[in-house]
Amino acid sequence: MRGAVLHAPGDVRVENRDDPRIEQPTDAIIRLSATCVCGSDLWPYRGIQKLAGPTAMGHEYVGVVEEVGSEVTGVRPGQFVVGSFWASDNTCELCRAGYQSACVHRVPMGDLGSQAEYLRVPLADGTLVATPEVPSADLIPSYLAASDVLGTGWFAAVAAEAGPGRTVAVVGDGAVGLLAVLAARQLGAERIIAMSRHESRQKLAREFGATDIVTERGEEGVARIKDLTNGLGAHSVVEAVGTQESMMQAVHSTRAGGHVGFVGVTHDVSLPGMEMFFSLVHLHGGPAPVRRFLPHLMELIGDRTIDPGKVFDLELPLEQAAEGYRAMDERRAVKTLLRP
Amino acid sequence: MRGAVLHAPGDVRVENRDDPRIEQPTDAIIRLSATCVCGSDLWPYRGIQKLAGPTAMGHEYVGVVEEVGSEVTGVRPGQFVVGSFWASDNTCELCRAGYQSACVHRVPMGDLGSQAEYLRVPLADGTLVATPEVPSADLIPSYLAASDVLGTGWFAAVAAEAGPGRTVAVVGDGAVGLLAVLAARQLGAERIIAMSRHESRQKLAREFGATDIVTERGEEGVARIKDLTNGLGAHSVVEAVGTQESMMQAVHSTRAGGHVGFVGVTHDVSLPGMEMFFSLVHLHGGPAPVRRFLPHLMELIGDRTIDPGKVFDLELPLEQAAEGYRAMDERRAVKTLLRP
Known part of the structure; x- marks a missing residue:
């Protein structure tokens, strides 16, 4: 699949990456409907946060479930889902207290790189929230905003x-x-x-x-x-x-x-x-426990009470991710949406 | 009257100070039943907090009202009262929100020096809380504890x-x-x-x-x-x-x-x-809005539900204030009560 990789400060390239596959029985694979560039992606892009080497980028995502592991029961292929930048089991004591970003089993989605065509989502039952049906295209940016910002x-x-x-x-x-x-x-x-x-x-x-x-x-x-x-x-x-x-x-x-x-x-x-x-x-x-709020936020988006997708003032094909980063770095764009 | 004055680090003396008098129509003068030495008094005592010159010490107090200014209606001479280390009007927006230690008219009682025989209490109606009757002597340490610690x-x-x-x-x-x-x-x-x-x-x-x-x-x-x-x-x-x-x-x-x-x-x-x-x-x-809690705490003390006065493990006449400071500085005492 294609995905954005940061090679060095200022050097984002969209290139071939291995297709993700189910690694744990609690994983799901989603096909991304949209992804985006985060203000926090600019820290390594600007060289303020050091890179260990070429790094797959992105932690915001919405998409359609392609495949689930054998233990996943909460979501199924074909469903449209939103998740947060921390995968969380949503059952541990901290999750139940509303602090899913401190889940004892949490996985940072940034390690998996959502600026791509496909994404592996660990702890799928805890992490992903599905819409009642696949939403109309104009709602996608708002659901994507729910994933983080x-x-x-x-x-x-x-x-x-x-x-x-x-x-x-x-x-x-x-x-x-x-x-x-x-x-x-x-x-x-x-x-x-x-x-x-x-x-x-x-x-x-x-x-x-x-x-x-x-x-x-x-x-x-x-x-x-x-x-x-x-x-x-x-x-x-x-x-x-x-x-x-x-x-x-x-x-x-x-x-x-x-x-x-x-x-x-x-x-x-x-x-x-x-x-x-x-x-x-x-x-x-601190790191927001977005998962706590997702069901409510997705309802407000689904019934068009709120339109948070308006923060995306630049939309580009994934292949042009580099320009998406540049526009945000130079403050020409508030936030860039990428279409895989 | 007699009162404790810090002349230099380690040098506390009990000496003659001017008797306080009503300066504002909202003032009250109280005769102290007991006062004490605070952990925070040790900062200047140890020279960590600088002195501008000889400084009257103390900000914890309980006592009997001697005299009130012409605008004071909430307390009257003869009543036993407790106040906090911030005088506060208890009517401003911050007081009403429970942050009397940030009262827009607040006065730090530390500037007035409660380790003495008498004390002027500004904003008496807002600051002082009276007991229903003058309490028995064994409750005095607990009421004094309510004043700060x-x-x-x-x-x-x-x-x-x-x-x-x-x-x-x-x-x-x-x-x-x-x-x-x-x-x-x-x-x-x-x-x-x-x-x-x-x-x-x-x-x-x-x-x-x-x-x-x-x-x-x-x-x-x-x-x-x-x-x-x-x-x-x-x-x-x-x-x-x-x-x-x-x-x-x-x-x-x-x-x-x-x-x-x-x-x-x-x-x-x-x-x-x-x-x-x-x-x-x-x-x-931050600086505790003790006034918020005073009525409740005084009730718990009055009906002997709690006995916070136990923290005083050294009791001395006011004249021996210097030894009271020394004992706390050397951690021989948790807290020193002084009897004027």
Whole structure:
């Protein structure tokens, strides 16, 4: 089959890879309907995260089940399925508590490379959620968003306790930040402040439910949030970038007793103890347990309550994956969908 | 009046200070029934926190109201009252949300020096809680504990979401850690693991409700907690020390999705972003909003459900405050009560 492989920073090639096959009786093989490039794929693409060698890329996926292992009973060939970037058994104590991204048997899907024609999905019964029927083509991007960026933005909004009567601020206007705006809206937040200086992203944030836009960054951005919240800060702040500046912007934008939900991968971030202490904020985040939210999110997509697929502003054939990476790296695209 | 003043590291003197007087119409003056030395008083005593000059010490207090300002309606002369180490109006938006330690009008009681015969309490209506009648003498230590260490330990246990079905681990066997054990028990925790290597403190932890004792520290302590929790870590972990080692011990002892409540003042602590991210823990803490819990805690003390006063293992006349500090500094005493 064809699949995207990163050979060195900036060097993505679509080439022949071995067809995946059932290795464990709990595996499924799916034929991908669509896949995409993640903001986190840009870390190795930019050379910030080191490569051990040529690496099959991608961890987001939707597709049709081709084949299942002998122990798989939850999904069957022909079904359209969505899974998250962690394969999880969905039965261990941590899964049952809603932390499937910490499942004791978890497998990182990034090791398997979903930017390809076919994908092996371990722990298929726990990992995959099927739609009632194969969805119409226009819904595919939204289901694909559920695989990671929607689920991650949703987790961030839940971690930040977005909800009725709360003012939510979102730091980061990438796909995850924008979908955290959508999530906050669905969760009933009263006021949603998107922090963005890009006009097209501001527009999408408003479509997703943002009531206010703040263009300032860092401590100036914090001051604007304070202005909008009686000097107290927001109740709920989503951090969806992962830099020192954005984390501190999020913490400082939150009122005492408020909640920070952080999902930006915190490379080189260090949180000063005394500031965290005196901030009196709640902090929660990490690799999103997308699986917890998938059934609900897939329902909202299926009945067209939400349209998270709008974050894909570039669609390319898988063969042009390299251009998909470039466009995101240069911030010409929010998120690239690839069609195998 | 007589009061304790820190002149330099290690140099506490009880000397004549000006009698406090009503300065604002919202003030009250109380005659102290008892006061005490806090673990946090040891920071300047040890020279870790710098002094600007001779400093009146103390922020924990119980006493009888002597006089109130013209706008005070909630307490009256003759009443026995307890307050927290932050004076707070108890009416602002943050107070109403339960974060009186971040009250927009808050005043640090440490600036007023409660290790003395009399104390001015700002925002008396918001700050002070009166008992139905003047309590019997044997209850005074427990009410005094409510002023800080009990309220702080309780907040830590609440922040860590101690409750039914949860395993709670407590890092730190000072007064706050020991009272976090008591709080976890009252909150219905199933299993309470106290981390302590001091026999007398272990004994008190057991009296307060600890079901297990772990004597190992650092990563060995973490390994023991994992052993006791199916390899997953505790649901709830209280951090009541405030060092880098104790914070990381707390984070690493917590399962994914679990809660760390931290109340040790985090001098020189820095939380590594990637570890916080992949830990998937909830983190909440800071200066405890003791006022939130005071009415409930005072009820539990009044009806003798709890006996937090047991943490005072040294009682001295105020005039011997210097020995009270020394005993705590040398860890000969858990906590010193001073009688003016």
